[in-house]
Amino acid sequence: MLVFHVDVNSAYLSWTAADLIEKGYGMDIRNMPAVISGNPENRHGIILAKSIAAKKFGIKTGESLFEAKQKCPELKVFAPDYDLYLSCSEAMYEMLYEYTPLIQRYSIDECFCDMTACKKAMGNPIAAAYEIKERIKKELGFTVNIGIGENKLCAKMAGELKKPDLIHTMWKYEIPKKLWPLPARELFMVGRATEKKLQKFNINTIGDIAKASPVWLKTVLKSHGLLIHNYANGVDNEPVTVNEEIQRKGLGNGLTYSYDLLTREEIDTELLALCERVGERLRRYGKVAGLVRVHIRSSNLNGYSHQIKLTGTIETTDEIYVIAKQLIDEMWKGEPVRAMSVSLSDLYGHNQVQLSMFDSKNKERNEKLDKVVDEIRKLFGDGSIFRGRFANTEISPIQGGVNDGDYIMMGGFKQ
Known part of the structure; x- marks a missing residue:
């Protein structure tokens, strides 16, 4: 077997950079201290991707934007654009499909390509990898690493050896020299x-x-x-599993707050907002989840995480919120909370749905409500409709007292 592992270098940052250049931004953010982070105007969220220049300041993926700004005050911050990232991923997939139909979309920025049947047509595999790499750079505007090996494990490990914009091999005879040290x-x-x-x-x-x-x-x-x-000996018999959809291992949403959450009411309100965002993404991808995880970090930087594997699957905001609140009950010790995240994994398609642990009548109602709210936000923006619970909070753009279960449409209509 001959396998290519194609991995986009700093995917979110690279895709944002290519899009900005196409729109006439005038600078390549890959060549300056820059990061992709959630909600940059409010300094919320975590670092999702960083440039090589930002890495030199000690900035790490997963740390808060506030911490990154402390290390580099001149840091350029850009918000993520998931629709853009999906379109870039699709463009790369379409190009790879010109070389082989045997493609496993491992994540939004990674693909395994079974090139075994293409050996005679493409000749030297290293030359073919360089052709693919240069085409992606020239036609799509971003760079990739391509690892080449006799199985998926060797190809993936080869691609990780040194970045960016490089080709590496990991043949069986190279394992002692390249892998073992x-x-x-x-x-x-x-x-x-x-x-x-x-x-x-x-x-x-x-x-x-x-x-x-x-x-x-x-x-x-x-x-x-x-x-x-x-794996250490380069043994991996798993085939390249062809799939046209991106294999999402999980979805998450988190924020680092500019103020401490002091009461359980404040925590629950922010928790609901996180559950809404991650629930909307789950439904957008046509998935249901079998595991929920909540992480909180206190103002003194102590971190706690709890998760639960469900006996069934969930997809509505209310279902996610109920589980997330239970996890908060188990781990919150009463300290001020500075950061919090909600993530979902064990994702399945709707054709794999297991029995839900929630009441079927309420579940059906909530599914319909979520569908309507998702469509309104898709058409008119995230701020077009929100829960009454968020009135009088920083989450809401307007003031007013409304029952927790109500929704407010911008324009004064209560749903």
């Missing part, structure tokens, strides 16, 4: 928790994992130990 944390499927367990036994590199006894690894890490032992 890397830190264990760099191996696909080795997270922080696994890394810490391995370090206790003086296993610090991918080579250490490869040379360790698979029986011992299974004793320490159960079946996961056998998986990473295979």
